[in-house]
Amino acid sequence: MVKVAIWGSLRGFTEGRAEIEVEAATTxxxxxxxxxxxxxxxPQVERGVSVAIDGFVYKDAWFTPxxxxxxxxxxxLMVGG
Amino acid sequence: MSRIHVTTSVxxxxxxxLCEPDETLLDALRNRLGLTGSKxxxxxxxxxxxxxxxxxxxxxxxxxxxxxxxxREIATIEGMAEGEALHPLQKKFIEHAALxxxxxxxxxxxxxxALLEKNPDPSETEVRYWLAGNLxxxxxxxxxxxxxxxxxxxxxxx
Amino acid sequence: xxxxxQTTAKREFKVVGTRPLRPDGVDKVxxxxxxxxDLTAPGMLVGKILRSPHPHARIRSIDTxxxxxxxxxxxxxxxxxxxxxDDEDMRDILVNCMAFNKALYDGHAVAAVAAISExxxxxxxxxxxxxxxxxxxxxxxxxxxxxxxxxxxxxxxxETVGEGFSENVTSYCEFGHGDIEAGFTRADHVIExxxxxxxxHQGYIEPHAxxxxxxxxxxxxxxxCTQGQYMVRRVCSAIMDMEASQLRxxxxxxxxxxxxxxxVFIEPVALMLAKKSGRPVKIVMSRSDVLRASGPTCxxxxxxxxxxxxDGRITAGHAKLRYQGGxxxxxxxxxxxxxxxxxxxxxxxxxxxxNAMTNRPKQAAYRAPGxxxxxxxxxxxxxxxxxxxxxxxxxxxxxxxxxAGTKASYGVTFTDIGxxxxxxAAKAHPHYAAPxxxxxxxxxxxxxxxxxxxxxxxxxNVNMDGTVSVTEGNPDIxxxxxxxxxxxxxxxxxxFDKVRTQVVDTASxxxxxxxxxxxxxxxxxxxTIKAAQAAKAEMCRRAAMIWGIDAxxxxxxxxxxxxxxxxxxxxxxxxxxxxxAVSSQTGGPIAGHHEVNxxxxxxxxxxxxxxxxxDPETGATKVLRYTVFQDAGKAVHPDYVEGQMQGGAxxxxxxxxxxEYIYGEDGRLQNAGFLDYRVPVASDLPMIDTVILEIPNxxxxxxxxxxxxxxxxxxxxxxxxxxxxxxxxxLTELPMSPPRILAALDAARPxxxxx
Numbered sequence: 001m002v003k004v005a006i007w008g009s010l011r012g013f014t015e016g017r018a019e020i021e022v023e024a025a026t027t028x029x030x031x032x033x034x035x036x037x038x039x040x041x042x043p044q045v046e047r048g049v050s051v052a053i054d055g056f057v058y059k060d061a062w063f064t065p066x067x068x069x070x071x072x073x074x075x076x077l078m079v080g081g
Numbered sequence: 082m083s084r085i086h087v088t089t090s091v092x093x094x095x096x097x098x099l100c101e102p103d104e105t106l107l108d109a110l111r112n113r114l115g116l117t118g119s120k121x122x123x124x125x126x127x128x129x130x131x132x133x134x135x136x137x138x139x140x141x142x143x144x145x146x147x148x149x150x151x152x153r154e155i156a157t158i159e160g161m162a163e164g165e166a167l168h169p170l171q172k173k174f175i176e177h178a179a180l181x182x183x184x185x186x187x188x189x190x191x192x193x194x195a196l197l198e199k200n201p202d203p204s205e206t207e208v209r210y211w212l213a214g215n216l217x218x219x220x221x222x223x224x225x226x227x228x229x230x231x232x233x234x235x236x237x238x239x
Numbered sequence: 240x241x242x243x244x245q246t247t248a249k250r251e252f253k254v255v256g257t258r259p260l261r262p263d264g265v266d267k268v269x270x271x272x273x274x275x276x277d278l279t280a281p282g283m284l285v286g287k288i289l290r291s292p293h294p295h296a297r298i299r300s301i302d303t304x305x306x307x308x309x310x311x312x313x314x315x316x317x318x319x320x321x322x323x324x325d326d327e328d329m330r331d332i333l334v335n336c337m338a339f340n341k342a343l344y345d346g347h348a349v350a351a352v353a354a355i356s357e358x359x360x361x362x363x364x365x366x367x368x369x370x371x372x373x374x375x376x377x378x379x380x381x382x383x384x385x386x387x388x389x390x391x392x393x394x395x396x397x398e399t400v401g402e403g404f405s406e407n408v409t410s411y412c413e414f415g416h417g418d419i420e421a422g423f424t425r426a427d428h429v430i431e432x433x434x435x436x437x438x439x440h441q442g443y444i445e446p447h448a449x450x451x452x453x454x455x456x457x458x459x460x461x462x463x464c465t466q467g468q469y470m471v472r473r474v475c476s477a478i479m480d481m482e483a484s485q486l487r488x489x490x491x492x493x494x495x496x497x498x499x500x501x502x503v504f505i506e507p508v509a510l511m512l513a514k515k516s517g518r519p520v521k522i523v524m525s526r527s528d529v530l531r532a533s534g535p536t537c538x539x540x541x542x543x544x545x546x547x548x549x550d551g552r553i554t555a556g557h558a559k560l561r562y563q564g565g566x567x568x569x570x571x572x573x574x575x576x577x578x579x580x581x582x583x584x585x586x587x588x589x590x591x592x593x594n595a596m597t598n599r600p601k602q603a604a605y606r607a608p609g610x611x612x613x614x615x616x617x618x619x620x621x622x623x624x625x626x627x628x629x630x631x632x633x634x635x636x637x638x639x640x641x642x643a644g645t646k647a648s649y650g651v652t653f654t655d656i657g658x659x660x661x662x663x664a665a666k667a668h669p670h671y672a673a674p675x676x677x678x679x680x681x682x683x684x685x686x687x688x689x690x691x692x693x694x695x696x697x698x699x700n701v702n703m704d705g706t707v708s709v710t711e712g713n714p715d716i717x718x719x720x721x722x723x724x725x726x727x728x729x730x731x732x733x734x735f736d737k738v739r740t741q742v743v744d745t746a747s748x749x750x751x752x753x754x755x756x757x758x759x760x761x762x763x764x765x766x767t768i769k770a771a772q773a774a775k776a777e778m779c780r781r782a783a784m785i786w787g788i789d790a791x792x793x794x795x796x797x798x799x800x801x802x803x804x805x806x807x808x809x810x811x812x813x814x815x816x817x818x819x820a821v822s823s824q825t826g827g828p829i830a831g832h833h834e835v836n837x838x839x840x841x842x843x844x845x846x847x848x849x850x851x852x853x854d855p856e857t858g859a860t861k862v863l864r865y866t867v868f869q870d871a872g873k874a875v876h877p878d879y880v881e882g883q884m885q886g887g888a889x890x891x892x893x894x895x896x897x898x899e900y901i902y903g904e905d906g907r908l909q910n911a912g913f914l915d916y917r918v919p920v921a922s923d924l925p926m927i928d929t930v931i932l933e934i935p936n937x938x939x940x941x942x943x944x945x946x947x948x949x950x951x952x953x954x955x956x957x958x959x960x961x962x963x964x965x966x967x968x969x970l971t972e973l974p975m976s977p978p979r980i981l982a983a984l985d986a987a988r989p990x991x992x993x994x
Contacts, residue, residue: 101358108357111276111277112279116270117270117273117274117276117277118269118270118271119270120274120276120444120445120494121276121446121523122444122445122446122494122526122913123526123912123913124525124526125526125912125913125914127526127912127913127914128444128526128913130444157270158269158270159269159270161269162269167265167268167269171265171268171269174264174268175260175261175264175265175268176260177878178258178261178718178878178879178881178882180264180267180268181495181716181717181718181879181882181886182443182444182445182492182493182494182495182496182716182717183263183266183267183268183272183492183494184274184443184444184445184492184494184495185444185494186267186268187268187270190268206922208921209921209922209924210921210922212920212921212922213920213921213922214920215921216442216444216913216918216920217444217921218441218442218443218444218495218497218886218890218918219495219717219882219886220882220885220886220889221882221885221886221887221888221889221890221919221924221927222889222921222924223881223885223924223926223927224878224881224882224885225921226921226926227926
């Protein structure tokens with residue numbers, strides 16, 4: 001199981017939980033499982049999210065492997081200058 | 082409105098063109114003569130990207146009418162290097178990394194050359210005030226000032 | 240690759256870290272380099288855009304008949320010529336380029352013409368009759384959030400926004416951890432302040448410009464100044480409802496962007512005019528159009544509350560950020576809310592952000608978008624706490640600094656970061672100990688940016704004469720051709736002058752993300768190194784064939800293939816040039832390429848020190864001395880790393896002291912020119928000293944970190960903190976223009992003096 005940290009304003013859709021455990025080995029699996037478990041997250045996931053794994057930020061990368069002990073943080077999609 | 086026939090000298094070459102009465106010298110240089118080295122950053126004389134000299138005097142070519150060029154001598158960035166040999170200012174700008182995007186660079190070089198012709202040994206403050214009408218948004222001016230001071234020193238030695 | 244990041248950053252570099260002359264230097268000092276407005280085409284028309292004079296108005300009708308009939312006019316277009324795309328982001332971009340049912344801000348495009356001359360095009364614009372129903376408008380963020388505010392567009396609110404706001408509030412975000420109220424209870428002193436910052440503009444000297452051609456069989460070519468030709472192709476092909484392959488976008492040299500050229504404003508208009516007229520069409524924005532109708536930053540309104548113990552430990556931090564990003568939804572406040580407290584290792588932190596729509600142009604990215612204002616507010620309150628408690632501002636920041644293992648307020652745990660090293664370098668620097676005169680003050684601030692990687696595609700060809708051509712797809716905005724070429728030369732073991740780097744059109748490579756997020760030297764560099772490695776592997780294979788040994792028994796060293804293992808010393812090494820010379824005979828051309836969605840960019844921290852003097856008579860602030868400390872991971876070309884640090888610092892100085900969007904009661908922009916929108920000029924400034932630190936980024940083979948953006952972040956608070964110490968007044972509104980400082984000084988002066 002992977003623990004995924006959810007940012008504050010999304011917790012209204014996760015029954016207030018700041019951390020959700022899902023069975024996932026890649027970022028795509030992780031996002032799919034999150035949306036399956038908490039359909040209220042779908043609009044934000046479809047708008048776009050970045051995922052930080054062990055401190056590194058990944059954008060739109062489905063098959064980035066996630067280890068069970070990885071730190072996984074959901075982040076809004078990053079935009080730059 | 083009928084067009085005006087203008088005969089003038091650009092970088093030592095005699096040229097002529099037809100222009101509208103309200104056309105700027107900058108537009109004539111760029112669109113009639115194909116000299117696109119002078120840039121339009123504002124069109125109101127605030128940014129200096131279009132700097133050229135008119136009879137040796139530094140002007141914003143966006144504030145000069147093309148018709149005013151009749152019988153005058155214009156120098157633009159395209160005339161600064163002599164053949165393959167870059168002017169010392171041009172060399173120093175590359176050496177000191179005094180440009181990033183480079184769009185203000187032609188105007189700054191023309192303006193600086195005009196300064197060094199009047200004042201071969203300017204202080205840093207004099208350079209900064211002389212170039213206060215030439216905006217650069219990339220460099221923070223630091224490396225530009227260093228390049229100018231170094232080029233001035235080299236020109237004094239020459 | 241993600242889980243076994245390796246770094247060879249301790250290696251000895253031969254090319255990386257040196258300062259060769261940039262390859263595009265001569266073109267740019269002689270006026271030969273071609274920028275957006277510099278290209279012409281035979282039969283070319285001049286395109287001009289009619290813009291709304293109203294900040295908010297329903298468009299009842301547009302009558303273009305007189306303009307169409309005018310002499311020399313070849314095409315007139317309005318929104319009726321476009322079809323709204325299904326995709327919401329694309330729809331917003333199109334509606335920003337050409338108003339549909341409503342004009343949403345002063346300067347919003349409503350129609351366009353293409354004519355045979357500038358004069359004919361201008362005359363035609365005057366013949367277009369737009370029937371407007373003027374609507375109430377709002378340009379201030381706080382006003383726009385009030386429940387009774389005029390609504391820009393209904394139905395844009397995200398599900399996360401709570402009750403009590405107008406429909407202009409499109410999104411809400413929240414980050415943080417720990418119990419902040421318990422943290423504030425533990426504090427010896429708590430300060431809460433409210434701040435406002437005005438919108439600023441990237442202020443690139445080159446206005447947006449493009450030249451479009453469209454053939455009757457549906458193929459199009461576009462030349463434009465942009466931070467990303469592939470983005471332009473993606474957006475414009477979607478808007479024009481054409482296949483991406485039918486549109487070729489060639490990037491011109493770019494005269495500055497800083498984020499403002501990561502979207503489109505005029506390109507779809509030029510394409511539609513070219514399609515309708517059957518002729519090439521060039522559009523060049525005027526400076527006033529750039530300021531009114533391209534993409535300035537968000538303006539902001541913020542509340543920050545921080546608690547500190549007597550010995551300088553921050554016990555809790557709370558920030559509420561309200562940004563407006565113009566007439567469309569905008570996610571920049573999320574970046575601000577994530578970045579606000581990034582420099583601190585905190586047990587309890589909470590940031591909240593709201594975005595509101597207003598009758599202003601759609602904001603675009605500007606160097607570390609969203610971060611400068613949020614960090615300005617936080618760093619101002621930290622500094623005021625230091626003043627109140629009598630603590631050294633660098634010591635306090637060192638005591639609370641985020642470091643490897645710190646859980647950031649936005650959730651991630653940092654790996655190796657350079658903040659403490661920057662703070663220590665600032666503390667030890669002679670600048671920090673230099674004496675100050677009367678009326679002078681010194682300020683300090685930290686800065687942060689995330690940095691990105693993203694889609695990147697590089698091809699590296701080994702030419703038969705032993706030279707190397709690198710083909711990349713990111714416009715060179717500040718010397719990146721040099722840094723990319725240097726990394727290719729380093730990896731191949733050849734001199735820098737044997738490598739030429741070209742930035743190419745959209746037909747020549749796969750998708751490359753825009754030049755943004757400080758990504759180019761990191762991500763394009765990474766792809767270039769990998770492409771060079773692929774070419775080296777191929778050259779080793781060719782040498783093995785020539786020698787008749789196994790390819791595995793050949794290694795690449797110092798620009799040569801060498802036999803190794805059991806064959807070591809059996810054959811003299813073959814240079815790159817020797818292998819390239821016989822490439823045809825050994826199987827054909829030699830190339831390496833690499834395509835990646837690059838990750839591992841590595842966050843960036845910096846610390847700025849500034850001395851200022853405030854004139855009590857005029858309220859004018861003079862910057863006396865400035866030093867930038869920033870972690871570059873590995874500085875590939877130190878001149879251009881310094882250039883990024885200096886340029887960003889000066890843009891931040893402008894944001895702090897003089898730059899602002901000024902909207903009148905009528906909702907119109909009052910200072911749409913460089914005379915009144917005043918960017919820093921040479922005589923405003925001292926030299927900008929730089930100290931580059933190199934804490935290798937484990938996500939890059941050479942340890943490189945992006946350096947482009949962080950430097951704009953610290954100046955806002957550094958200068959506010961210096962002004963506070965110089966003049967005894969703390970400004971909570973930006974810019975700190977002379978009238979604002981004077982008003983604060985007057986308010987602080989004893990009343991008796993006037994009586």
